Amino acid sequence: MSALQQPQLNRFDAEAVRRDFPALDQIVNDNALVYLDNAATTQKPDAVIDAVGDYYRNDNANVHRAAHALSGRATAAFEAARSKLARFINSAGTEELIWTRGTTEAINLVAGSWGRANIAAGDKVLVTELEHHSNIVPWQLLAQEKGAQLVVLPVTDRGELDLDALETLLDERVKLVALSHASNALGTLNPVEAVIAKARSVGAKVLVDGAQGAAHWPVDVQALGCDFYAFSGHKMFGPTGIGALWGRRDLLDAMPPYQGGGEMIERVSFSGTTFNSLPYKFEAGTPNIAGAIGLGAAVDYIESLDRSAAAQHEAALLDYALQRAADCGGLTRVGAPQRAASIYSFLVDGAHPGDVGMLLDQQGVAVRTGHHCAQPLMERFAIPGTVRASFSFYNTFADVDRLFAALEKARRLLF
Structure with missing residues (x-):
């Protein structure tokens, strides 16, 4: 002692x-055991483990469209989990909440869909020196593809964002600012509201990597004023392989699909395809149903505290x-x-x-x-x-x- x-x-x-x-x-x-690796992944409460097990024991079926009881129960639980997560971050609606495999896929979705449609040669994407590779590499790939420039906001010796440098780096060529809610390496809680306000002044969109955010404090995406918020279930006591992207509906509506396949279509013919409405336009293929249900249970658990x-x-x-x-x-x-x-x-x-x-x-x-x-x-x-x-x-x-x-x-x- x-x-x-x-x-x-x-x-x-x-x-x-x-x-x-x-x-x-x-x-x-x-x-x-003394477990002090929570920034990498959190442990799971019995309530989450039970929710995943109950789905596989009792309701295992694909969601949507099927006419039988198991699919109906699975669909209800799957969409209830989406509603819980949307409420958890104060989304304006469930259609703004897209299931992904986690923060990494959510960021790649924005880079691959919004980025390809909106970033052109000579444009800039601004990231910070604090970022996880998942919030660097997708923007590097996009910049290389489009002939754009990746701009880096430095940090001070204290490991905090250099906001004075931000004033000089931000201009109207910056189309997107991507930053973490908190640094996974140092723990730095970034002044995201201040950065968002400055980005808005030059017309830039803002993506927040919330992987280290949702487990530690309430997240209100409307109050933050960001355009995209990405986060992972396994860092907030939910299963691995599940997470979400929140985006403003007008941006999501205008974005092209990220992947093609089942669920994301309205009608397919060889003469052309029409796409599904939000959020399903970005959810091609069979989703991680058990993971989503488990993440819904994790939200219930967090909110019980x-x-x-x-x-x-x-x-x-x-x-x-x-x-x-x-x-x-x-x-x-x-x-x-x-x-x-x-x-x-x-x-x-x-x-x-x-x-x-x-x-x-x-x-x-x-x-x-x-x-x-x-x-x-x-x-x-x-x-x-x-x-x-x-x-x-x-x-x-x-x-x-x-x-x-x-x-x-x-x-x-x-x-």
Whole structure:
């Protein structure tokens, strides 16, 4: 137990919540698991696991069009999940919520459909130095195809967006700004509202990568004022392989289909094809029905919690980790954003992140090491990668203590 006093939060009972997540109750390498890799993927509560299992046990059928009972039940659950997710982000309607495999596919959909139709030679797409590869590479490919220019907004030594540079980079040639709600590598919570307002002033559209957003705080796409918002189910306690793209209806209506096949058509003939209405125009083929139903259950679970108290608990975990790090010594935090999601990204002085991660795993502590699919950001800080401990509301202060006890042992073994 740390000599530091652990914060006391009476409004949120993480010990009770963690009992809903069966994967957290296991032994790894002869130690009770401490799971601190939530920025990569979150664990799943029983309610989500049960929802997926119930679909396969009882209602397994393809959705839409079929005349039998199983398909009717599956369709009802599938579309109910869409309604839950649309309400969860305050979409103006369910037709603006498109199922995808996750954030990556959602961004690629926008690049491949809106981008190809609206980006021309000489235009610019602005991204930030904080971005995940999924919010860089699709725009690079589009820029190469169209003869457009990819413009990069730098970050400061604190790991925050350089808003002064934004003033000089934004001009009327910028047609799209793509930025993360929060950095997956450093936790930086970006001032998305301010960036959106500045982008609007030059007529640019804005896509927000919300992969690190929806699990941590309420998202209101109408209040944000963005044009597209992409996010993943597996980072918000839902299944893998499911996510969504939210887009403004007028933009989605004008965009050409991204893929061709079943479901996205109204009528097909060899003389021509007419396309389905939203959102189905962008949902070719059999969807991840079980995944969507599971994500709907995840939304129900999140909304059953006191989200404000959960967010305060996560913030307290990060604050406590930073206090422990200062007390420990020999650790260097990468970036020091004033506003951050519950991510502690750091280096052990004199050690490679991969070696540290391996030694932590031997003690049952799961963290992520490496470049976190953010190699340009790592190059900005001239490092190969970091050790990243990312917290969720089911983590406890005892988990933080276990992390630092494991780090102390790792340092003894390394040095």
